Every structure is written in structure tokens, then in C-alpha cells.
Amino acid sequence: MRIVVTITVALLLVVMSLPLILVSVARLSRAQTPHAAISTSAPPDQVPEVGRPPEQPSGRERITSRMRTVRDLVRQQFGVPHGVGCFRENDRIPGGGRGEHHLGRACDFMLSKGGARPSAGQQARGDAIAAWLQANAHRLGISYIIWKQRIWSPGRAREGWRPMSDRGGVTENHFDHVHVTVD
Numbered sequence: 153m154r155i156v157v158t159i160t161v162a163l164l165l166v167v168m169s170l171p172l173i174l175v176s177v178a179r180l181s182r183a184q185t186p187h188a189a190i191s192t193s194a195p196p197d198q199v200p201e202v203g204r205p206p207e208q209p210s211g212r213e214r215i216t217s218r219m220r221t222v223r224d225l226v227r228q229q230f231g232v233p234h235g236v237g238c239f240r241e242n243d244r245i246p247g248g249g250r251g252e253h254h255l256g257r258a259c260d261f262m263l264s265k266g267g268a269r270p271s272a273g274q275q276a277r278g279d280a281i282a283a284w285l286q287a288n289a290h291r292l293g294i295s296y297i298i299w300k301q302r303i304w305s306p307g308r309a310r311e312g313w314r315p316m317s318d319r320g321g322v323t324e325n326h327f328d329h330v331h332v333t334v335d
């Protein structure tokens with residue numbers, strides 16, 4: 153009997169305090185509104201660019217996972233019968249500096265054999281690879297592409313393909329391979 157009375161009293165107390173609870177909840181949600189407005193008011197151009205930090209190479213091939221993904225996708229879609237060269241310790245650039253091959257963040261998609269100038273068909277394959285890399289640059293994390301003595305990067309996409317200085321022969325000037333560096 154005492155239990156029943158206790159439960160009844162408790163229930164009564166809850167019912168009586170319901171309006172108070174409802175008012176408190178309403179006040180709380182009203183108080184949160186200004187915060188919500190602030191968090192959505194920053195226009196996209198004021199949001200800092202965090203970017204993509206470079207990855208470390210791994211595995212037997214000594215390339216990054218981003219580079220591995222890009223390489224495999226190009227191979228699957230275009231086939232690269234003359235091979236793909238990615239990691240190499242010595243990647244000195246004629247005229248000075250180093251590329252990203254020794255960092256595992258660059259690959260060369262070969263279009264002909266042994267430094268020969270590619271045929272029209274082989275060049276068409278290179279054009280297709282380069283165009284596909286350009287079109288998917290942001291999605292794939294492409295830093296820049298070099299093809300036929302020209303360089304293209306997503307950060308300067310408005311300028312299109314930019315001419316490069318003469319580095320020497322067919323290979324040095326990227327007429328026989330598409331070079332890609334990833335972030």
C-alpha cells in the first residue's frame with residue numbers, strides 16, 4: 153500500500169513539473185540558435201585550406217598509397233605496354249634539382265620503347281592518360297603532370313599547359329612518357 157502511494161506521489165510530481173521541464177527545453181534550444189548561425193555563416197572562401205600532407209612511401213615498391221592508387225587506375229584503364237617507372241633513388245633533373253621519384257610520389261608512364269619518339273597511336277595514348285589525370289586531378293591528389301615538354305598543375309589550371317625549357321632528348325623532354333607527381 154505504501155509503495156502504491158509513493159509511486160502515485162512521484163507520478164503526480166512529474167506531471168506537475170512537466171510545464172517547467174518544457175519551458176526549460178524551449179529556452180535551451182533558443183539559446184543554441186545563435187551558435188548554429190555562426191557555425192554556418194563562414195563563406196567557403198574564408199575557410200582555411202588544410203590541404204593534403206605528403207604521404208610516406210611503403211612496401212617493396214617504395215611508393216605512397218596515393219601514388220599506388222593512381223598508377224593502378226591508369227594501368228587498368230589505358231594499359232601501359234611499355235611499362236611504368238616509379239621509385240628510383242637517382243632522380244636528378246637535367247639542369248639541377250630533384251624530382252619526386254625518390255620520395256615515392258612520382259611515376260612515369262612509358263609510351264614507347266627505349267627512348268624512341270612515340271608513334272601517333274602511342275602519342276594518342278599519352279594524350280588520353282594526361283587528359284584523364286587532369287580531369288581527375290583534385291580527386292586523385294595530383295600535384296603536377298609533365299607531357300611533351302609541358303607542365304600542368306591543378307593549382308595553376310587556368311594557365312593550361314605551360315611550356316618547359318629544353319632538357320635534352322626525347323625522354324628528358326617527356327615526349328616518350330607521361331610523368332605524374334602526387335601530393
Ligand SMILES: [Zn+2]
Nearest residue numbers: 258259260331
Ligand atoms: Zn618522372
